[in-house]
Amino acid sequence: DTAVSQTPKYLVTQMGNDKSIKCEQNLGHDTMYWYKQDSKKFLKIMFSYNNKELIINETVPNRFSPKSPDKAHLNLHINSLELGDSAVYFCASSQDHKADQGSPLHFGNGTRLTVT
Amino acid sequence: DAKTTQPNSMESNEEEPVHLPCNHSTISGTDYIHWYRQLPSQGPEYVIHGLTSNVNNRMASLAIAEDRKSSTLILHRATLRDAAVYYCILRLYNTDKLIFGTGTRLQVFP
Numbered sequence: 555d556t557a558v559s560q561t562p563k564y565l566v567t568q569m570g571n572d573k574s575i576k577c578e579q580n581l582g583h584d585t586m587y588w589y590k591q592d593s594k595k596f597l598k599i600m601f602s603y604n605n606k607e608l609i610i611n612e613t614v615p616n617r618f619s620p621k622s623p624d625k626a627h628l629n630l631h632i633n634s635l636e637l638g639d640s641a642v643y644f645c646a647s648s649q650d651h652k653a654d655q656g657s658p659l660h661f662g663n664g665t666r667l668t669v670t
Numbered sequence: 671d672a673k674t675t676q677p678n679s680m681e682s683n684e685e686e687p688v689h690l691p692c693n694h695s696t697i698s699g700t701d702y703i704h705w706y707r708q709l710p711s712q713g714p715e716y717v718i719h720g721l722t723s724n725v726n727n728r729m730a731s732l733a734i735a736e737d738r739k740s741s742t743l744i745l746h747r748a749t750l751r752d753a754a755v756y757y758c759i760l761r762l763y764n765t766d767k768l769i770f771g772t773g774t775r776l777q778v779f780p
Contacts, residue, residue: 558713595755595772595773596770596772597714597757597770598770599767599768599769602767610767644713644714646713646714658704658716658719659706659714659716659768660716661713661714661715662713663711663712663713664711664712664713
């Protein structure tokens with residue numbers, strides 16, 4: 555079974571549209587994240603949630619709204635898509651977010667978003 | 671945010687050891703050193719982490735300098751599957767943020 559799964563794998567859409575990316579983890583982890591990897595392959599954290607509570611919001615435009623219906627899911631909704639939103643978006647999870655500095659992050663295989 | 675410096679790229683032949691260096695001169699006493707790698711078209715994958723002592727696991731070894739201002743990831747016998755971008759990351763104490771740098775692209779030749 556895939557530990558962290560994202561859907562869809564590829565997403566092509568036009569500017570101005572609203573789209574969502576779904577993420578699920580079956581590892582029983584408490585913390586989930588969204589990372590963005592731009593065209594220069596630079597990975598940057600966007601959000602983290604711990605037990606459905608927002609922990610980190612890294613100055614991401616409010617067009618991006620994460621939603622965590624339960625601790626196994628963290629979906630990313632993007633309104634009014636712009637060309638600059640084109641990137642690969644990675645979901646990740648970890649056992650906990652502060653108590654243990656060694657908790658590794660488990661990443662999904664990414665969603666490649668292309669905005670035309 | 672704490673910063674790491676790595677060479678942009680390195681090359682190795684298959685079945686040879688590989689030493690991937692990382693400088694982190696601004697590290698504080700409670701920051702953990704983490705290594706992740708990213709294979710083509712995949713998400714980052716955890717490799718190893720440590721605080722002060724050298725660490726070994728089934729994937730690699732991590733050698734940490736005594737002053738903790740640098741570390742080296744050691745792949746004992748490189749395989750073609752080890753070709754990836756390797757990220758050295760400082761995980762700041764009591765935070766869940768991983769700050770990725772630009773990483774080292776490792777090429778492995780048969």
